[in-house]
Amino acid sequence: MSEPKQAVVLVTGASSGLGNAVATFLAKKGMTVYGTSRDPAARTRRADEFFELVAMDAADGTSVERAVAGILEKEGRLDAVICNAGMGIAGPVEETPVEEAVRQLDVNFFGAVRVIRASLPALRRDGGRILVVGSMAGRTGIPFQAYYSASKYALEGLVESLRLELRPFPVQATLIEPGDFRTGFTSARRTLTAPGSPYESWAAAAIGQMEKDERAGASPILMARLALKLLGRKKLAVRYTVGMPIQRLFMVLKRFLPAALFELGFAAMYGLLGKPAEPVRARDRD
Ligand SMILES: NC(=O)c1ccc[n+]([C@@H]2O[C@H](COP(=O)([O-])OP(=O)(O)OC[C@H]3O[C@@H](n4cnc5c(N)ncnc54)[C@H](OP(=O)(O)O)[C@@H]3O)[C@@H](O)[C@H]2O)c1
Numbered sequence: 001m002s003e004p005k006q007a008v009v010l011v012t013g014a015s016s017g018l019g020n021a022v023a024t025f026l027a028k029k030g031m032t033v034y035g036t037s038r039d040p041a042a043r044t045r046r047a048d049e050f051f052e053l054v055a056m057d058a059a060d061g062t063s064v065e066r067a068v069a070g071i072l073e074k075e076g077r078l079d080a081v082i083c084n085a086g087m088g089i090a091g092p093v094e095e096t097p098v099e100e101a102v103r104q105l106d107v108n109f110f111g112a113v114r115v116i117r118a119s120l121p122a123l124r125r126d127g128g129r130i131l132v133v134g135s136m137a138g139r140t141g142i143p144f145q146a147y148y149s150a151s152k153y154a155l156e157g158l159v160e161s162l163r164l165e166l167r168p169f170p171v172q173a174t175l176i177e178p179g180d181f182r183t184g185f186t187s188a189r190r191t192l193t194a195p196g197s198p199y200e201s202w203a204a205a206a207i208g209q210m211e212k213d214e215r216a217g218a219s220p221i222l223m224a225r226l227a228l229k230l231l232g233r234k235k236l237a238v239r240y241t242v243g244m245p246i247q248r249l250f251m252v253l254k255r256f257l258p259a260a261l262f263e264l265g266f267a268a269m270y271g272l273l274g275k276p277a278e279p280v281r282a283r284d285r286d
Contacts, residue, residue, distance in 0.1 A: 004215060007231060008032045008075045010068070012058060012115055013085030014051065015043060017183025018133065021220030022227045027051040034071050036085065058085045059103070060110025061240060066119040080123045080129040080231055083112035088148040088185060090207050091192030092199040100192060101147040107153035113158065120171070128171030129231055133161050134175045134239070140254050140262070143206045143270050144199075160238065174236040176226060177251070179243025180217030184226060205271035218243045 005273075009026055011017035014035020019148045022033040033051035037043075040053040056067040071078055088098055112132055123130065137145060138152025160177045164172060189211075193203045226242045241248045254262055267273055 001173075006031070008034075008071065008077055008116045009080045009082065010034050010036070010071060010078060010115070010119065010229070011051075011084060012036045012056060012111070014053060015040070017185055017219045018178065018181060018223045019082070020049075020086040021224040022084065024049055025113050025221070025224035026228060026231070031231075032075060034067075036067060048131065056085075057115045058114060059106045061114050064111075065118050065140070066115040068115070068122075072122055077126050078119055079126065079127065080131070081115060081116050081119045081123065082133070082227060084133040085111055085212035086133065086151075086185075088145060088189045089192060090144050090148070090203075090210070092144060092197065092203060093146045095194045095197055095199070096147060097193045100190075101150075104147040104168055105151050105154065108148070109154040109158070112155060116158075116173075123171045124166075124169045129236070130159075130162070130171065130173035131227060131230055132173065132175050134159075134177045136177050136179050136241065136243070136251055138264065139177060139251055142210065143267075143272060144193075145210070146205045155285075156239075162282030164240065172236045174230065175239040176223070176230075177236070177239055177241045178223060179250075180213045180241065181220055182215060182217045183220060186214040202272055209270050252274045 009031050011019050011023040011026070012035075013031060014023040015037035019035060023033050027033040027050040027165075028048070035051050036056035037053055037056065038057045039056055045053070052068050055063065057063045067113045087104075089096065089104050101279060116130060116132075119128075119130070122128070130156055134155045135148075135152040137149040138156050141149045156175060159173050162173045170217070191207055193200060197203065223242055226240060230236060230240065239253050253265075257265075
């Protein structure tokens with residue numbers, strides 16, 4: 001990879017949240033940064049966003065290939081790719097329509113796959129970095145976010161495999177696993193619990209807790225600083241956690257505590273001990 005200061009970097013999902021913080025920060029440090037959004041014209045840019053925002057829908061292969069080809073045509077090279085674009089759905093496994101689950105995987109997992117596949121020929125040729133934004137939800141399943149967790153677990157497997165395949169090439173890939181951050185993610189989340197669902201009270205408690213944690217979460221600048229550090233580091237580890245110290249500690253506990261004990265602690269955290277309250281049946285409401 002070229003000197004980090006002169007690097008050409010692609011950051012997907014840079015119109016908001018973590019991606020926006022990363023793209024803004026790296027551009028301020030002098031890198032040539034291309035961010036992506038499905039609709040770059042949809043929002044007014046801030047004066048300090050010294051990066052170009054190009055159109056890309058991670059769920060559309062042609063759109064991904066076009067965006068990467070456009071950068072290569074303009075810059076002649078690509079030094080780093082930060083696969084960050086993503087979204088989350090919530091709801092019980094049983095009630096979430098399979099089409100919604102497929103869409104979750106299509107954006108979060110296959111979206112990253114499409115970007116990596118389109119970028120690898122250039123990265124292998126010139127050397128480079130791939131930073132994949134996973135989640136702590138990719139290390140421990142979150143209740144009522146099963147398909148989101150599954151999409152992030154899938155990224156863990158992808159990157160572990162990719163690192164081995166890339167050993168002969170001057171390309172390094174790593175996972176960044178954020179805990180809760182204050183971003184647009186919370187308001188963009190769609191909840192798919194059915195009215196009168198037997199899961200209603202538990203799902204509401206767990207999702208409510210999750211939203212509270214996100215709104216009180218860490219500042220995206222932490223993520224931006226980590227991305228800069230990793231682009232300059234000689235050797236990348238398999239994964240890095242980022243976020244509030246207590247959540248990073250959970251990831252350490254997950255490794256060392258007996259699984260049943262960790263699960264009990266997690267259930268307590270999300271208000272899932274005891275029995276769920278009875279759902280409000282339609283005839284009780286009338
Ligand atoms: N916030 C957290 O607590 C948290 C925790 C762990 C992991 N993460 C991960 O961090 C990443 C960024 O999330 P965030 O918190 O910054 O959320 P955010 O503020 O909602 O930003 C999401 C970004 O992804 C883009 N995006 C969404 N769907 C897309 C699609 N189909 N194709 C291309 N881009 C798409 C959005 O761009 P447009 O809408 O403009 O296309 C936006 O720029 C995600 O992968 C998320 O899973 C977040």
